[in-house]
Amino acid sequence: MRLLPRLHLFEFLDQSWLPAPLRRGEVDYLHVVLDKTRPYDSVAPQLADLLRMSGTNRIIDLCSGTGGPWRTLLPALRRVHGEAEVVLTDLHPTPVPELPEGAQYRDTPVDVMHIPEELTGLRTLFEGLHHFRPKQAKALLADAATRGVPIAAFELTQRSLLYVLFQILLIIPLVWGFTLLIRPRRWWRLVLTYLVPIIPLLILWDGVVSSLRTYTPEDLEELTEGLDNDGYKWHHGVHKANGMTITYLIGLPRRRP
Numbered sequence: 001m002r003l004l005p006r007l008h009l010f011e012f013l014d015q016s017w018l019p020a021p022l023r024r025g026e027v028d029y030l031h032v033v034l035d036k037t038r039p040y041d042s043v044a045p046q047l048a049d050l051l052r053m054s055g056t057n058r059i060i061d062l063c064s065g066t067g068g069p070w071r072t073l074l075p076a077l078r079r080v081h082g083e084a085e086v087v088l089t090d091l092h093p094t095p096v097p098e099l100p101e102g103a104q105y106r107d108t109p110v111d112v113m114h115i116p117e118e119l120t121g122l123r124t125l126f127e128g129l130h131h132f133r134p135k136q137a138k139a140l141l142a143d144a145a146t147r148g149v150p151i152a153a154f155e156l157t158q159r160s161l162l163y164v165l166f167q168i169l170l171i172i173p174l175v176w177g178f179t180l181l182i183r184p185r186r187w188w189r190l191v192l193t194y195l196v197p198i199i200p201l202l203i204l205w206d207g208v209v210s211s212l213r214t215y216t217p218e219d220l221e222e223l224t225e226g227l228d229n230d231g232y233k234w235h236h237g238v239h240k241a242n243g244m245t246i247t248y249l250i251g252l253p254r255r256r257p
Contacts, residue, residue, distance in 0.1 A: 011131075022198065039242070040154065056150075060122070061126070123151040151251040158247070217237065
């Protein structure tokens with residue numbers, strides 16, 4: 001049941017004019033949160049099954065930003081599917097040095113609306129689908145169905161009143177706490193977090209907006225309606241682990257003899 005309407009408001013991280021220290025402050029916070037809480041490690045068995053069903057060991061991650069969950073997710077995935085590898089891509093590539101074995105970052109831009117033919121494998125998006133308006137999201141999914149390419153999208157955020165209230169109450173204290181774990185420590189980060197709390201307020205805004213942008217399972221069903229080219233199948237649902245709820249959408253082509 002959709003209790004809140006989907007609102008596609010702007011996120012600061014989407015804006016090219018966002019000053020570098022503020023962008024770095026928000027991205028570094030998201031880094032440390034993903035590394036410490038490891039929310040997506042629990043989907044490793046699901047990804048392993050998708051790789052086996054798709055007949056590939058290769059993942060093409062879209063909208064990767066600065067690495068997403070892969071620093072912990074790929075090692076977890078390789079424990080259950082030893083040959084798994086991931087290619088990270090983004091429209092604005094931001095290669096990072098601390099990627100695990102089996103991961104590489106493509107240093108040329110990749111537009112999810114025009115994915116190069118050579119990038120073959122299971123497509124994934126982590127916290128990426130909500131950045132696209134419904135028409136764009138449907139085109140992205142339609143491209144996978146038309147090409148007969150498997151795709152999996154995962155979202156940790158939820159479009160619910162309770163989740164938004166949770167963010168409003170807890171995000172700023174969480175930013176204050178997790179910032180102490182970020183290395184190396186920078187004077188500007190401490191000033192913009194504790195003295196003049198611009199970074200916590202940006203993260204709070206973007207967190208709430210991400211929730212209001214998030215597609216619910218009902219939305220995902222509407223987005224994939226009619227995208228069943230040549231037996232392509234869609235499946236969506238909710239995965240719960242370690243007190244976290246992850247909404248997912250899986251698209252798989254028909255198995256060929």
